[in-house]
Amino acid sequence: MSNYPMLDLFWTMLEFFLWLLWLFLLFKIISDIFRSHDMSGWGKAGWMILVILLPFIGVLAYVIVRGHSMGRRDQEQAEKADAAFKQYVREAAAPSGAGAGSGGAPSRADELVKLADLRASGALTEEEFQQAKTKLLA
Known part of the structure; x- marks a missing residue:
């Protein structure tokens, strides 16, 4: 070195x-x-x-x-x-047998995605999003 x-x-x-x-x-x-x-x-x-x-x-x-x-x-x-x-x-x-593709009721995950899309588009405020999310998860 x-x-x-x-x-x-x-x-x-x-x-x-x-x-x-x-x-x-x-x-x-x-x-x-x-x-x-x-x-x-x-x-x-x-x-x-x-x-x-x-x-x-x-x-x-x-x-x-x-x-x-x-x-x-x-x-x-x-x-x-x-x-x-x-x-x-x-x-x-999505649980098996539920969801948009199977004709059954939408899952919680689908509902949360819809809520997030509404918040992102401006249709929901942050407070409305949090309230709806709390109701959905309860």
């Missing part, structure tokens, strides 16, 4: 960290290329060739040209995952 000064250690760690950051960005861009629905197959192939053959220039060009739509696609994917999770929770919380 005496032949490797502290500043060299710092620069080595910084270079390693930046290399990992670049790899993360590279894989993020490759996954974004494949999940983009507004690009043709030839466009995807062109971006892949550019990103693979000229990685630093390709990644930088992709972020400049298509960076704004990357965020939008990430947000759409997160919203879809959130909606799927909420649907799963609704189905799992």
Whole structure:
């Protein structure tokens, strides 16, 4: 360790960290290329060739040209995952034989979801929501 000064250690760690950051960005861009629905197959192939053959220039060009739509696609994917999770929770919380799908009476979970939707739309105030929730859970 005496032949490797502290500043060299710092620069080595910084270079390693930046290399990992670049790899993360590279894989993020490759996954974004494949999940983009507004690009043709030839466009995807062109971006892949550019990103693979000229990685630093390709990644930088992709972020400049298509960076704004990357965020939008990430947000759409997160919203879809959130909606799927909420649907799963609704189905799992409903007792068997009850719920909207079976024709029986709606479950407490369904009623709570309806109340939360009414509160979110502004049809119910927070006080009205809390009162209705207390009555429902009693």
